[in-house]
Amino acid sequence: MLAMSAGCRPDPNALPAGVDPPPPVTADSDTGGSLKGDFGPPQGEPIKAVLTQPPLVPPATGRSAPAKVIVELEVQEKEMEISDGVTYTFWTFGGTVPGSFIRVRQGDTVELHLRNAPGNKMPHNIDLHGVTGPGGGAASTFTAPGHGSQFTFKALNAGLFVYHCATAPVGMHIANGMYGLILVEPPAGMPPVDHEYYVMQGDFYTTGKYREKGHQPFDMDKAIDERPTYVLFNGREGSLTGDKALKAKTGETVRLYVGNGGPNLVTSFHVIGEIFDKVWYEGGTKYQENVQTTLIPSGGAAIMQFHLEVPGTYVMVDHSIFRAFNKGALAMLKAEGPDRKDIYSGKEVDENYVSGRALANTQAVSTAAAAAKSGALTLEQQIAAGKDLFAGTCSTCHQANGQGLPGVFPPLAGSSVLKATPKRIVQIMLHGLNGKVTVNGKDYDSVMPPMSQLSDDEVANIGTFVLNSWGNPGGRVTAAEATTERARPAPAAGGE
Ligand SMILES: [Cu+2]
Numbered sequence: 001m002l003a004m005s006a007g008c009r010p011d012p013n014a015l016p017a018g019v020d021p022p023p024p025v026t027a028d029s030d031t032g033g034s035l036k037g038d039f040g041p042p043q044g045e046p047i048k049a050v051l052t053q054p055p056l057v058p059p060a061t062g063r064s065a066p067a068k069v070i071v072e073l074e075v076q077e078k079e080m081e082i083s084d085g086v087t088y089t090f091w092t093f094g095g096t097v098p099g100s101f102i103r104v105r106q107g108d109t110v111e112l113h114l115r116n117a118p119g120n121k122m123p124h125n126i127d128l129h130g131v132t133g134p135g136g137g138a139a140s141t142f143t144a145p146g147h148g149s150q151f152t153f154k155a156l157n158a159g160l161f162v163y164h165c166a167t168a169p170v171g172m173h174i175a176n177g178m179y180g181l182i183l184v185e186p187p188a189g190m191p192p193v194d195h196e197y198y199v200m201q202g203d204f205y206t207t208g209k210y211r212e213k214g215h216q217p218f219d220m221d222k223a224i225d226e227r228p229t230y231v232l233f234n235g236r237e238g239s240l241t242g243d244k245a246l247k248a249k250t251g252e253t254v255r256l257y258v259g260n261g262g263p264n265l266v267t268s269f270h271v272i273g274e275i276f277d278k279v280w281y282e283g284g285t286k287y288q289e290n291v292q293t294t295l296i297p298s299g300g301a302a303i304m305q306f307h308l309e310v311p312g313t314y315v316m317v318d319h320s321i322f323r324a325f326n327k328g329a330l331a332m333l334k335a336e337g338p339d340r341k342d343i344y345s346g347k348e349v350d351e352n353y354v355s356g357r358a359l360a361n362t363q364a365v366s367t368a369a370a371a372a373k374s375g376a377l378t379l380e381q382q383i384a385a386g387k388d389l390f391a392g393t394c395s396t397c398h399q400a401n402g403q404g405l406p407g408v409f410p411p412l413a414g415s416s417v418l419k420a421t422p423k424r425i426v427q428i429m430l431h432g433l434n435g436k437v438t439v440n441g442k443d444y445d446s447v448m449p450p451m452s453q454l455s456d457d458e459v460a461n462i463g464t465f466v467l468n469s470w471g472n473p474g475g476r477v478t479a480a481e482a483t484t485e486r487a488r489p490a491p492a493a494g495g496e
Contacts, residue, residue, distance in 0.1 A: 031186070031285050034132055037156035039107035039187070042068035046111070051100035054234045055246060057196040057257055058103040060189050066107035073100060074115040075124045075143070075165075075178075082204060082230060083237035083328065085213040085369025090235065091122065091165070091176040097235025098200035098261060099163070099180030106158040106184050111150060112137065118146035123167055128153075129299065130161035130182050138166040158186040160283035160301040162259050171263045175205055175223050177235055179261030181301055186285065193305060194252035199331060200259040201267045201296070201318060202235060203228035210327060211237075212455045213369040226264040231323040233316070233331045240316075240331035248308055250337025253277075255305045262298030268319040269294050269302070271333070273312070276304040293319050310344045311337040326453060364388050368461060372479070379464070379476060386465025389458055393451060394466075402470045408446065410439035413470030422475045425463045426482055429454065431490040450490070456482035 046068040050058040061067075076095045082088040093099025104110055116124050123144045127136035131153045140151035165178035181200065183190075205223040206216035210230060222229065233240055240246060248254050260267050270293040278287040279294045283301035296302050316331040317324035324330045368385035371377040391400065394412075398404050402413035412418070417439055418425060432450035436443060454462070456479040463477030 031158065034156035037106050037158070038154060039066045042066050042109045046070055048072070049102055049104065049110075051094065051102060052198065053094065053096045053100060054098055054198045054200065055240060057101055057183075057198050060192070061103060061105045061108075061185055062189070063105050064187075066105070066109065068109045068111060069104050070111045070113070071102055071104075072113045072115070073126070074117055075120060076117050077120045077122065079215070081236060081366070082206070082216070082232070083211055084363075084365040086206075086208075086211060087215045088204070088206065089176070089215075089217075091124065091173060091178050093126070093163070093165075093178060093180050097177035097179075097202065098198070098259060099178070101180065101198045101257070102163075102182040104155050104182070104184055105189075106155055106187055108155050108184075109152060110155055111152045112141070113148060113150045114141045114143050115148040116143040116145050120145040122173075124165050124173065124178065125149075125167050126163055127166040128161060128163040128182055130155055130157065130159065130163070130184050132156050135166070136163075142167065155184045158184050158285060160184075160257055160259070160280070160303055162261065162299050162301055164261060164299070171223055172218060172220065174261060174263040175203070175218060177202065177261075179259070181257055181259045183257060190255070190303075193255045195246075195248050195254045196257065197246050197254065198257050199233050199240070199316070200235075200261055201231065201233055201265075201269070201329065202261040203263065203265045204230040204232060206230070209455055210453070211458065213457055214373055223263070228265065228323075228327060231265060231318060231327040231329040233329060237328035242332075245313070245332035245334045248333060248335050250308045250311050250335055250340070252335075253305060253307045254333065255303060257301070257303055258296060259301040260296040260298055264298060265318075265320075265323075266298055267296045267329075269296055269304075270317055270319040271304075271306070272315040272317065273310075274306050274308075274314050276306050278305045279303070308335045308337070310340045311335050365461075369457065372457060379468070382461045382464040382476065383468050386461035386463070387469075389454075389462050390465055393454065393458075393462065397448070402466070404439075407442075407444075410437065410442070410444045412466050412472070414440065415472060416440050418467065418472050422467055422473050423477070423481070425466060426459060426477055426485045427488075427491065429459050429463065430482065430485050452486070456480075456486070459485075 043065040049069050049071045052058050073093050077091050079087050079089050090097050114126050125138045125141040127138040131137050137151055141149045143149045161182050163180050165173040167173050205219045206229045207219045208216045276291040279291045280287045280303035294302050314333040318329040364384035368381045371381050397409040398412050404411040429451045432448045434447040436445045459482035460477045460479045467475045
């Protein structure tokens with residue numbers, strides 16, 4: 001039968017002339033996993049692991065034999081900013097979110113010391129996904145404040161692994177920032193590249209709204225319902241934007257070690273304007289090529305690599321895109337180098353992406369928040385904070401100079417509407433505006449969407465900035481006025 005079909009028509013599985021057949025799947029084409037990960041007892045003197053804080057990655061181990069590696073981690077519970085003017089009590093491995101990056105080689109014997117800093121309030125432990133053994137170390141490392149514990153494991157599988165705290169309530173410990181990455185290099189190491197960076201996503205649950213100023217406690221109900229207030233890279237909104245953006249030059253290759261601590265969300269990790277040349281998906285041994293977006297499960301990781309050709313700002317997002325622009329999941333990589341108009345002609349368009357409330361270094365916003373808290377907020381501080389926020393919120397339509405766009409977006413500069421009723425700006429921001437409106441003698445019949453995602457102090461500061469700019473009548477908007485306006489029903493269309 002085989003002979004007959006071969007004789008009658010061409011074999012549909014035959015390869016075209018000159019094309020090699022794929023390599024056969026043999027026992028050698030996989031790494032053997034843990035079965036082949038034990039290279040015998042550790043050699044030489046014990047080595048103290050180099051740990052790094054995000055976004056840095058420790059140097060390659062550079063070793064060709066298994067060693068005993070000592071890792072010392074200290075749990076610190078500390079208050080840090082989660083966004084400008086917003087503080088949160090994080091629980092951390094080593095004082096940062098995510099925790100210190102650990103790098104060892106397959107076959108290494110790792111002696112892990114966990115200290116729980118005196119003054120902490122909670123017991124903690126560590127479960128490393130790179131450990132072979134029940135609990136991944138959790139049971140051996142349960143540690144009360146002011147105490148230390150240790151356990152030893154042999155890193156049998158190569159890969160990029162998440163570690164996290166697994167003390168009850170587990171979800172709360174993870175939600176507070178208790179996770180990090182451990183890279184177990186394959187025996188030959190990772191191929192060298194120009195830059196390696198450490199980025200980890202996490203979802204956060206605060207009782208207040210997104211960007212609501214002041215200290216924000218953890219909200220267990222939101223966490224159980226999986227309704228995060230923030231979705232962040234490296235534990236803070238703006239941790240990798242503006243001056244803190246990752247840096248590289250064109251002609252260089254960048255490798256990202258990206259983890260997802262969760263506790264709840266899966267991430268669709270994407271770099272706007274780049275294509276991953278390689279993705280070691282799920283943090284494992286094999287790579288896929290030419291990938292746009294890679295999925296990283298909660299409690300998982302991936303390694304991506306790309307070569308930079310065109311200079312400019314590359315924005316990294318969770319492509320579940322409301323998380324990027326309305327919950328903070330946005331980071332940047334700045335590539336310097338000469339233009340490559342042959343590859344990309346355009347002007348820099350990152351403003352379009354970045355403006356949607358993702359500006360970094362809004363120092364004035366923090367200053368105003370601190371001043372408001374102490375009851376000493378000045379008009380100047382409100383105007384300065386409002387100016388920063390206007391740039392990320394209103395300027396897309398009304399333009400940075402408040403002139404609007406003829407026939408499309410009315411001017412805020414010298415606006416007759418604001419001259420007639422200055423405080424109407426609060427209502428327009430919170431409830432939007434539609435129907436016919438006449439501004440400086442010209443008619444507009446368009447729609448401004450409500451900007452109700454703004455917090456009350458943001459409304460107050462933007463309003464104050466606009467009223468005190470471009471020949472407008474001046475005055476001051478308070479957060480209390482925003483609270484009152486928010487509670488009122490939206491006015492009917494065509495308010496003129
Ligand atoms: Cu913990």
